[in-house]
Amino acid sequence: MLNTDNIIRNFPILTRVINGKKLVYLDNAATSQKPFSVVEAISSYYLNNNANVHRGVHTLSDESTTIFETSKIKIAKFFGAKNNELIFVRNTTEAINGVAYGWGEQNINSDDVILVSILDHHSNIVVWQELCKRKKARLIFVGITSDGKFDVNDFDAKLKKFAGKIKLVVFPHVSNALGSTIDLKIIVKKVRATEKVRVVEKTLRSKNIVSKSSGSKSDFKFDSKIRILVDGAQSAPHMKINFDNLDVDFFAFSGHKMLGPMGIGGLLVREELLITNEMRPWLFGGGMIAEVHESHTIFNDNLSERFVAGTPDVASVAGLAVACEYLENLGMENVLIHDHGLVQYALSELEKNKNVEIVGPKDETRTGSVSFIFKGVHAHDVAQVLDSEGIAVRSGHHCTMPLHTSQKWIATTRASFQVYNSKADIDALTDGLKKVAKIFL
Amino acid sequence: MTDIYQEDLIDEAKNPNNYGEMADPDLVSTQYNASCGDVITVSVKLSPDKLKIADIKWKGQGCVISQASMSVLSEKVKGLELEKLQKLTQKDVLQELGLDEISVGRVKCLLLGLNTIIKLVSK
Ligand SMILES: Cc1ncc(COP(=O)(O)O)c(C=O)c1O
Numbered sequence: 001m002l003n004t005d006n007i008i009r010n011f012p013i014l015t016r017v018i019n020g021k022k023l024v025y026l027d028n029a030a031t032s033q034k035p036f037s038v039v040e041a042i043s044s045y046y047l048n049n050n051a052n053v054h055r056g057v058h059t060l061s062d063e064s065t066t067i068f069e070t071s072k073i074k075i076a077k078f079f080g081a082k083n084n085e086l087i088f089v090r091n092t093t094e095a096i097n098g099v100a101y102g103w104g105e106q107n108i109n110s111d112d113v114i115l116v117s118i119l120d121h122h123s124n125i126v127v128w129q130e131l132c133k134r135k136k137a138r139l140i141f142v143g144i145t146s147d148g149k150f151d152v153n154d155f156d157a158k159l160k161k162f163a164g165k166i167k168l169v170v171f172p173h174v175s176n177a178l179g180s181t182i183d184l185k186i187i188v189k190k191v192r193a194t195e196k197v198r199v200v201e202k203t204l205r206s207k208n209i210v211s212k213s214s215g216s217k218s219d220f221k222f223d224s225k226i227r228i229l230v231d232g233a234q235s236a237p238h239m240k241i242n243f244d245n246l247d248v249d250f251f252a253f254s255g256h257k258m259l260g261p262m263g264i265g266g267l268l269v270r271e272e273l274l275i276t277n278e279m280r281p282w283l284f285g286g287g288m289i290a291e292v293h294e295s296h297t298i299f300n301d302n303l304s305e306r307f308v309a310g311t312p313d314v315a316s317v318a319g320l321a322v323a324c325e326y327l328e329n330l331g332m333e334n335v336l337i338h339d340h341g342l343v344q345y346a347l348s349e350l351e352k353n354k355n356v357e358i359v360g361p362k363d364e365t366r367t368g369s370v371s372f373i374f375k376g377v378h379a380h381d382v383a384q385v386l387d388s389e390g391i392a393v394r395s396g397h398h399c400t401m402p403l404h405t406s407q408k409w410i411a412t413t414r415a416s417f418q419v420y421n422s423k424a425d426i427d428a429l430t431d432g433l434k435k436v437a438k439i440f441l
Numbered sequence: 442m443t444d445i446y447q448e449d450l451i452d453e454a455k456n457p458n459n460y461g462e463m464a465d466p467d468l469v470s471t472q473y474n475a476s477c478g479d480v481i482t483v484s485v486k487l488s489p490d491k492l493k494i495a496d497i498k499w500k501g502q503g504c505v506i507s508q509a510s511m512s513v514l515s516e517k518v519k520g521l522e523l524e525k526l527q528k529l530t531q532k533d534v535l536q537e538l539g540l541d542e543i544s545v546g547r548v549k550c551l552l553l554g555l556n557t558i559i560k561l562v563s564k
Binding site for chain 1: 446451478479480502503504506547
């Protein structure tokens, strides 16, 4: 496990006293706290280097541009992605919307199928519902197993059932509600195997058509490609992401959940999709252009700049780069081990409480959080009593209403972890739950 | 903030007034609290002149605040003119519960019941 005594010193907010008690912050899946170095990077930028990027020849503009570009390189590298593959957005939600507008608008047609998981956050559901409405496409949900994991068998069945129709597969790398962690290798392999079968069929079909020379053009458009979008909001904070080795097409993340500032996040897009224009800019304006004429515009050749419409949030980009550095210095392998240690400890401590029913997987694949139902007490009331003890947890349906509805859970309480949490925080939580029982039961 | 959990408040939520279903309601409405999944269904019978609430029944699932406030509200609005009902505010609900204030995070819980009834009679 990590040395949290040292780490805590980097997070000034953790010294706060809430309702007379030392703050125990266990709402990290909603947003993480920020180390001093991140806050300092932001304020230092505004105090010393602020100027617009790519637009001036003066010294400050040069400094600002350099800060923006070196930060971008660091962040892309942190995710194992090429510089061109990183598009800055405000957060995961905006990244997913970017895929819908920049890719979906021109690649999803009527009758196409988008596969989504019941584990998905609202941001990875509503965006696709809306796109499907616009395109008359179909949104099909993949279910979960009885222990709250992504149901690979159901996924297989749906890949088969809708073969040839599926254009996009989306799912959360780690579920924010249940901590269920999806093995990307397994999913990617299944999807790519489906594509291969289709490619063979397609070749046979097109030969057939060619020999008869009666082919309608539309048969040639038969496309076997399935694009994969991974919602990495809850995995990026805890594990090493090597985007270029994943063989997925899109990966979305939020800076604020991984020790970085609010207001900055990223969409990673496989470079090929950018080069072939399969993914197009969805925001237009200054910065992303090469030439603008009254009648038309030519977009910037530089893929990295083509997706930056308007003035970027340089300070937040600088802050996010420092957050990546901070995590890198701890080592993402250690960060994951630390998290899994906390999750397992929390599971074993909470299981001792007979009023607590844990939801979601209990094995070593669970990442980031532990959610539970306190029998007989609504999650909001649990959270309110815990707050009186200085303990911050999340209660509700955690933006996964379809999941909660499908499982008939009204609401759950979630404790979620970061590098500064220790077993002592979990002990505080289990003590706090005794007070809950005293008040309500 | 645990001082909101007075014993009578918890009792009110556990043994709510007017809880249940109505055989032949004039109006029915269900509202969700989008952030926490609380749900309340209210059924109402109007007076013959359609100006007053003659009877009210409700069912729901949620936290102590949402359930207790719906319970006290259901008592308050029985026999009340619709015109007066529509003017009820957060302050009135707090007063009925014997509370001075509520944290920002719980306002939605507090008002779920009131919003459901007001929406219902505004139809
Ligand atoms: C799995 C998952 N996806 C998407 C989001 C949305 O993130 P943001 O609010 O930063 O856009 C969250 C945040 O709670 C999340 O946990």
